[in-house]
Structure formats: C-alpha cells, structure tokens
Amino acid sequence: MLIKEFHKDVSTTASGNGSMRIYIYHPTITGYPHAKFPGVVVFSEIYQGIGYIPDEPSKLLITTVTGPVARFARQIASQGYIVAAPSSYHEFTGPEALAYDGPGTDAGNDWKIKKTIPAYDEDAELSVTALLHMPTCNGKIGTTGMCLGGHLAYRCALDSRVSAGVCYFATDIHSHSLGLNKQDDSLQRAKDIKGELVMIFGKSDNHVPPEGRDLIRKTLHESRVDFSFYEIAGAQHAFIRDELSKGRYDAAISKVCFEMLLEVFGRRLKTDLGEPSGETLKIEDIC
Known part of the structure; x- marks a missing residue:
C-alpha cells in the first residue's frame, strides 16, 4: 500500500501555550479516496523530531522523524494504518531530530525528566484526537513506540479510546x-x-533489568490488564533500531516482533468486534 506524508501543528497548553508538530503517514489506495483506516500513534525514542541527512545536518527532511522511527512508521502505514508521530520535546526545541551521538543522547535524557507528566499525556491525547478527527479514520486507535516511546505508548493506552498498544523495551515504567x-x-x-x-x-x-520486568508483569496481572509479555533471548535494548544501534540491531527478531504488532492491531483495530459480552475464557485441564 502506498503512503503520503505530511504534518499537522496543534496547540498545547499543559506547559504553557505552545505548539506540537505531529507527522502523519497516511495509506492510500488508488481509486478509493474515501477509504477509512485505523489510526496508530507512534512515539519516538529520545531522539525525537524530523530527520536529517547524514553528513549534511543543515538539510532537514521536512516530513520525517528520525530514520529508524520513520521507517517503522512507514511499515505500519503501508499495512493500512494512519500513523501519527508526535514530537516529544516541543517545549524545549524545534521539531528537528536529535543526533545519535553524545550531545543528542544527553539532551534527550535531560529533557525527558524536565518535561511534566501532564504534558506527555496532553501530547498523547492531542495525537489520538487528531487521528479521530480525520475523515479517513475508522475510529479505532492503537499505539506503539520504542524506549521512551514504549513508555509513552503505555501511557497513551491509559486513554480509554485506545484499543491496543505495543510497547517495545519501555523504559522507566x-x-x-x-x-x-x-x-x-x-x-x-x-x-x-x-x-x-x-x-x-x-x-x-x-x-x-529482570526484576523491573518482573514488577511490570506482576502489576499488569494484578490489575487484570489484557496483555501479552515477551522477553526475547539474546536481545538487547533498542534491538529494533536499524541505525546506529551499537551492534544491537537484530533484523530477524524485529521481524517477529512486527508480526506480533500486526496481529494485535489487525484483530483489535481492523476487525469490528462489537461490544464486549463480559464472557471470560474457560480453561480446561486437558491436553
């Protein structure tokens, strides 16, 4: 499926009056201008913003986030989802990407603990609302993200309008x-x-660490969240990032994880499940 790319600027108030840029990756089907698609909010890692051309940082790519996140968003959009990718640090800087280097890492880590939780939540709420207001959205919303973005996708899933969330190596939860x-x-x-x-x-x-993952899993169980939990042998942090991942990128595992994403999004966002009945799965003790 082909896609088109553009951006929307929306007003923010949680950290004073401001503006946030949301990048949109929209699927298109020739001959069907009124086709409707589910929406997915994609949250970036700490290197938010629009991409830059390697070795030519002054030449900005106006409609893309960082390379790995842009490619991730395009993959999702090409499967028939309208993707909205908000800029996370609009309170501190423009929408340009942070470089995958020491200063970029330091800035991203600094800003992620200077931004308020209400401001993060407002970004998510505005992104979901922007998707739902699009005439080509079918009203179903999912969310995903990596690293910081995995945590932000988790928080986005606190919004009752979100039907599914896929969180890759979510930090700080x-x-x-x-x-x-x-x-x-x-x-x-x-x-x-x-x-x-x-x-x-x-x-x-x-x-x-293992004890951190155990705490997350235990809390989700005790909170009766409908969830799946995967821990992949040999995989390190940022294993789906296909650029400057410091030897951690694993394409084979990333493919398997993307199939997990497509399965839950396809079932929860593309299928009309109707209203839940409240019936629970009965497990029989048989082979």
Whole structure:
C-alpha cells in the first residue's frame, strides 16, 4: 500500500501555550479516496523530531522523524494504518531530530525528566484526537513506540479510546522515573488500560533489568490488564533500531516482533468486534 506524508501543528497548553508538530503517514489506495483506516500513534525514542541527512545536518527532511522511527512508521502505514508521530520535546526545541551521538543522547535524557507528566499525556491525547478527527479514520486507535516511546505508548493506552498498544523495551515504567521530579504514576494507573497491551523486552536489556520486568508483569496481572509479555533471548535494548544501534540491531527478531504488532492491531483495530459480552475464557485441564 502506498503512503503520503505530511504534518499537522496543534496547540498545547499543559506547559504553557505552545505548539506540537505531529507527522502523519497516511495509506492510500488508488481509486478509493474515501477509504477509512485505523489510526496508530507512534512515539519516538529520545531522539525525537524530523530527520536529517547524514553528513549534511543543515538539510532537514521536512516530513520525517528520525530514520529508524520513520521507517517503522512507514511499515505500519503501508499495512493500512494512519500513523501519527508526535514530537516529544516541543517545549524545549524545534521539531528537528536529535543526533545519535553524545550531545543528542544527553539532551534527550535531560529533557525527558524536565518535561511534566501532564504534558506527555496532553501530547498523547492531542495525537489520538487528531487521528479521530480525520475523515479517513475508522475510529479505532492503537499505539506503539520504542524506549521512551514504549513508555509513552503505555501511557497513551491509559486513554480509554485506545484499543491496543505495543510497547517495545519501555523504559522507566518499573522505576516510575519519567518526567519532572522522576515520579510518574504509570504502574499505579495500570487498571486504567482498557484495551489490549503487548509488552516486548530483550532479556539482555540492561535499561530494564529482570526484576523491573518482573514488577511490570506482576502489576499488569494484578490489575487484570489484557496483555501479552515477551522477553526475547539474546536481545538487547533498542534491538529494533536499524541505525546506529551499537551492534544491537537484530533484523530477524524485529521481524517477529512486527508480526506480533500486526496481529494485535489487525484483530483489535481492523476487525469490528462489537461490544464486549463480559464472557471470560474457560480453561480446561486437558491436553
């Protein structure tokens, strides 16, 4: 499926009056201008913003986020989803991408704990609303993201309008250390998740240690969230990032994880499930 790319600027108020740029990746089908598609909010890692041409940082690519996130968003859009990718650090900088280097990493890590949780949540709410207001959206919304974006996708799933979320190696959930004062309430609010959640981690991810992953899994179980939880042997942090991943990119595992994303999004966003009946699965003790 072909896609077109453009952006929307929306007003923000959570951190004072401002503006956030949302990049849109929209599927198209020739001859069907009124086709409707589900929407997916894609949250970037800490290197938010529009992409740059390697070796020519002054030449900005006006309609793309960082290379790996743009390619990820395009893959999703080409499967028949309208993708909205918000800029996370609009309070501190323009929409341009942070470089995959020391200064870029330091800035991203600094801003992620200077931004307030209400501001993060407003970004998610505005992105979901922007999708729902598009005449080509079918009214079903999913969310996904990697690293910081995995956490933001989790928080986006706290919105009852979101039917499915896929969170790749989400950081800071186990330590409730996102945002200003490093005191997020993401695990405390797990019961607010009404859609289906998929959590994906590498077993060798030192950003979210085994005890942290255990805490997330235990909390989701106790909160009766409808979720799947995957820990992949040998995978490290950022294993789906196909650019400057410092030897951690694994294309084979990334393909499997993308199929997981397509399965849950296809079932929850493309299929009209109707209203839930409340019936629960009866498990029989048979082989």
